[in-house]
Amino acid sequence: MSLFIILLPSSKVAASGGNIQPLAGIVISNISPESFNLKYPDIPIGLCKVGDPVSLSNNEMYAMSHNIPLYTSVNLFYYAFSSSAPADLNDLKSYYGKIPQEDLQEKDRVESLMLYGVRKNGNILSYSEKKEPEIEITYKTISSRKGPTIIPERHVKFSNEIVTYFLLDPFGKPEKVRMNPFEVTKIYDINPSFYNTLVVRNQNENKNVDFSGFYVDVPDKFVSQNYFDIERTSLGKFSSYIHSTGKSLIVENLIEETLPLGEFGDIIGVKVDGNTFDILEKTRLQFTNKTIFATYNGDFSNSQNIQNFLNQCILYGIYPEFLRDASTGEFLYYENYFAQNGKIIKDAIDKISLLNKATFTKESLVNDARIVQFGKYPFVFFVISYNGELKLNLEKSLFNNNSDFTMLDYNNNSVNFTIKDNSISMDISLAGIKVLRVVPDGFYPIYLGTFLMNSSNAGSNSSFINIGDSSGSIDVQFNLKGRKQNETLSLKPLSEQSFY
Numbered sequence: 001m002s003l004f005i006i007l008l009p010s011s012k013v014a015a016s017g018g019n020i021q022p023l024a025g026i027v028i029s030n031i032s033p034e035s036f037n038l039k040y041p042d043i044p045i046g047l048c049k050v051g052d053p054v055s056l057s058n059n060e061m062y063a064m065s066h067n068i069p070l071y072t073s074v075n076l077f078y079y080a081f082s083s084s085a086p087a088d089l090n091d092l093k094s095y096y097g098k099i100p101q102e103d104l105q106e107k108d109r110v111e112s113l114m115l116y117g118v119r120k121n122g123n124i125l126s127y128s129e130k131k132e133p134e135i136e137i138t139y140k141t142i143s144s145r146k147g148p149t150i151i152p153e154r155h156v157k158f159s160n161e162i163v164t165y166f167l168l169d170p171f172g173k174p175e176k177v178r179m180n181p182f183e184v185t186k187i188y189d190i191n192p193s194f195y196n197t198l199v200v201r202n203q204n205e206n207k208n209v210d211f212s213g214f215y216v217d218v219p220d221k222f223v224s225q226n227y228f229d230i231e232r233t234s235l236g237k238f239s240s241y242i243h244s245t246g247k248s249l250i251v252e253n254l255i256e257e258t259l260p261l262g263e264f265g266d267i268i269g270v271k272v273d274g275n276t277f278d279i280l281e282k283t284r285l286q287f288t289n290k291t292i293f294a295t296y297n298g299d300f301s302n303s304q305n306i307q308n309f310l311n312q313c314i315l316y317g318i319y320p321e322f323l324r325d326a327s328t329g330e331f332l333y334y335e336n337y338f339a340q341n342g343k344i345i346k347d348a349i350d351k352i353s354l355l356n357k358a359t360f361t362k363e364s365l366v367n368d369a370r371i372v373q374f375g376k377y378p379f380v381f382f383v384i385s386y387n388g389e390l391k392l393n394l395e396k397s398l399f400n401n402n403s404d405f406t407m408l409d410y411n412n413n414s415v416n417f418t419i420k421d422n423s424i425s426m427d428i429s430l431a432g433i434k435v436l437r438v439v440p441d442g443f444y445p446i447y448l449g450t451f452l453m454n455s456s457n458a459g460s461n462s463s464f465i466n467i468g469d470s471s472g473s474i475d476v477q478f479n480l481k482g483r484k485q486n487e488t489l490s491l492k493p494l495s496e497q498s499f500y
Helices: 033-039 053-065 089-098 104-116 180-184 193-203 225-244 256-264 278-286 303-316 336-340 342-358
Strands: 002-007 026-029 045-050 070-073 078-083 126-130 134-142 149-157 162-167 213-217 248-254 267-273 291-298 319-325 360-366 369-376 379-395 405-409 418-420 423-440 445-452 460-466 472-480 483-491 496-499
Touching: 026 319, 033 045, 033 053, 045 053, 053 070, 078 089, 078 104, 089 104, 213 225, 225 248, 225 256, 248 256, 248 291, 256 267, 256 278, 267 278, 278 291, 278 303, 278 360, 291 303, 303 319, 303 336, 303 342, 303 369, 303 379, 303 423, 319 342, 336 342, 342 369, 342 379, 360 379, 460 472, 460 483, 483 496
Parallel strands: 002 472, 026 045, 045 070, 070 213, 213 248, 248 267, 267 291, 291 319
Antiparallel strands: 078 162, 126 162, 134 149, 360 369, 369 379, 379 423, 405 423, 418 423, 445 460, 460 496, 472 483
């Protein structure tokens, strides 16, 4: 029986990216985790984003009991202004005069924007986009023998309005004139959700229930090099503060031009529109050890589009987040398309979660086949993208010159290989994506690491996985500040257990 001795870190260790546990499922937003689980019980949730910090407390208990990381929004970079045409500083001045006197918060936001917004040629730096559809909820009553039943109905409301995003320098407002709420972070936040979230936290009676961190939307336009430098400086300062509190940070909505800003996120979110997925490869090659998810807007009525997106996510170990259907304007989680493709989504999530436990190693091109390696021997996977018959040769050094293993695909089908000189060769038939894994002979437990829980208050967990072809048990001795605790964990092939 194997013995592992684990030195556990303090539960207050600040987040730094290295202690972020691989996600266990899909990334969701615009739907509560409880509602999602009721609709799709077979699809695991890996992370939930909550835009409204006040509603955070409504999701906390459920998220914690199901071990779902919960993140809430911080808006650092823009003020969104809706109008019939692209707006400018004059439109803001006109709007400011119409704000009711009692709405002090909105008056302060707009006044600060006019005073401290990033300027270019006398105007505030901005960009405009068509306004996204809004979702309206109505209720109808249905009579039955058991009495009336109220049923909510969703309606997508398209708009002809334009949203102008006026861009901010989060540190541009002089500290001496900042409102007290924003001095909590030493940042002037045009939408003070960070402060509101702290208020919500203080009102919660159960201090063990907590959220994992915050997410920041980066403007999805590269407006200028000067503003990119402002984003970089601001995210650097903000991430340092967030980490000092023991929370973690998501930097999302990244496009190719703003991708370098991902260095400040413990978790990175990239934007995918249509059926061009080049950014997934570029993101993985640039951030080899980070947790990455891709937010996809597209035509979901075609299942092949969903499959193509998932294949690329599997190839690079990137978690999927589905957003709006291009034709209906509805969030995909409420569409029949999502339920109809539940099996392939679940299958992709299982593969992606496992690959992230091994971590990305390298990508290579062999005979027009794209091969991505995760992990190192003995915990190693090869993800292959190709269509047709492929003769694959891998260097024996990748397996530590060992041959005491079998090779299986993800469905546990054996893959025959031959060993000659310094090469391991195999003939494979592919139609898209195939995941191969090495399975050492016998019982082979691996220590995956010790990670922070969803809350800095909830401590940490240590995870183990058996990558061998036989079952067995391990003795684990946990040592936290001199206090020792012994546990015995039983592991079947490819099963994982965590100790909290």
